Amino acid sequence: MSEENLPRFIMCFCTGECPGFAKLDLWKLINFVRNELDVEYAIVHPQLCVTDGDNFWRDYLKEGDTRTFVVGGCDARMQKKMYKDIFLEKGLDFDKHVVPLDLRNMETSEAMKKVEEAIVKLVGE
Ligand code: SF4
Numbered sequence: 001m002s003e004e005n006l007p008r009f010i011m012c013f014c015t016g017e018c019p020g021f022a023k024l025d026l027w028k029l030i031n032f033v034r035n036e037l038d039v040e041y042a043i044v045h046p047q048l049c050v051t052d053g054d055n056f057w058r059d060y061l062k063e064g065d066t067r068t069f070v071v072g073g074c075d076a077r078m079q080k081k082m083y084k085d086i087f088l089e090k091g092l093d094f095d096k097h098v099v100p101l102d103l104r105n106m107e108t109s110e111a112m113k114k115v116e117e118a119i120v121k122l123v124g125e
Contacts, residue, residue, distance in 0.1 A: 006038055009030075012046075070101065
C-alpha cells in the first residue's frame, strides 16, 4: 500500500477527563501507533462528538477521499451515530471510511493490541 493510502489514526480522548480512559497512557499509545504501525500518521482530538469536533471533521475530510480513518474512542455504534452525518456531507460513507475502535476501560497494552490488529487487518502484516 502506498504511503498516501495508509490509514490515519485519530484518537478521541474524551476531554482527558473521562474515567473510561483512566488506565490508558495516551502518549504511549500514540507514539506506538505512529512509530510502529503502518499508518500515515496519528493524531489526538479532545472531543470529536461536539461542535469543534464537527468543525474538525468538516475541515479535515475531503470529498472523494479514499482513505480509511481508524478512530480510537468510545463505543463503535456511538461513533457512527455522532460522525456519520458529517461524512455524508462530504459524500463519504462512514462504514467504508471509518474503523471505529472502542478503547475504553483498557490498559495501554490492550489498546495497543486492538489498534495493531485493526491496522494489520487493513494493511496486512
Ligand atoms: S466521541 Fe466518544 S470518546 Fe470521543 S469525546 Fe465523544 S463520547 Fe468521548
